[in-house]
Amino acid sequence: MFTPKNTPRGRGTAINPHNRFAPTLSESCDDGWEQEVPPTRATEVRRETAKTVISRNKSPDVGFDRSVNPYRGCEHGCIYCFARPSHAYWDLSPGIDFETRLIAKTNLAECLEQELSRPGYVPQPIALGVNTDAYQPLEREQRLTRQALEILLRFKHPVHIITKGSLVLRDLDLLVPLAEQRLVSVSVSLTTLDDELKRIMEPRAASPAARLRVLRTLHEAGVPVSVMCAP
Known part of the structure; x- marks a missing residue:
């Protein structure tokens, strides 16, 4: 099976393409001295104070009109992720920066409560x-x-949750009462049952077996759950 050359261990990519919004551009050149790619790259976390956390869209192509993203970037490092280009807005690369230089919205809870409490807010x-x-x-x-x-x-x-992470089971104590009021559903993205292929495509996401356990556990707990057979 093909393995991307020189990809740091546990990451989805070895490249860090230019940020298209940056005012300057630098290019590397081969001077004859071969450099080794580090065996791994540590994750850095930047903390952000958000002004709002509910994002809205009017697209007819998606089944929701609002979303909440607690983080920018994703350590799962899926090589196909559509969200990678958005990292350029924060002066970061959609390459390995996307999976190693993350941003946490530390005041998310405060902002969310304020937005839900606004007069005239209509839940969806x-x-x-x-x-x-x-x-x-x-x-x-x-x-x-x-x-x-x-x-x-x-x-x-x-709320609807989309995830590849087994950590969702940690929050069963919240998901079960939400489910009892018909307020929650969970979609688990399952792209393959091949561990080696998963390691290449989704290096830090939960294993296929772990995701199957998530599906079974949520179902047995009465939480509506479905499979996304796609990234």
Whole structure:
């Protein structure tokens, strides 16, 4: 099976293409001295104070009109991710920066509560984790997704979660009461059952077996769950 050459261990790409919005451009050239790619690259986290956290869209091609993304970038490092180009807006590369230089919206809970409390706000299902996976490894320590679910449960607000992460099971104590009120559904993206192919395409996402366990556990707990047989 083909493995991308010189890809750092546990990452989806070895390249860091130019940020198309940057005012300057630098290009490397081969001076005859071969450089080795580091065996891995540490994840950096930048903390952001967001002004708003509910993003809205009017696209007829998606099944929701609002979403919440607790993070910018995604440590899962899926090589095909459509969200990679958005990292350029933060003066970062859609390449390996997207999966190693992450941004956490640390005031997400405060902003979400304020936005849901505004006069005239009309609830519609919020898609949680679209441009990022809400249950990527960073969530284990940041707990921003859990904070969002706590608020959504308190407000009795509908939510749909899309994830490749097994960490979603940590929040069963919130998902079950949401499900009892018919306020939540979960979609688990399952692109392959081949561990080696998954390692190449989605290096830090949960294993196929772990995602199957997530499906079974959520179903047995009474949480509506479906499979996305696509990235």
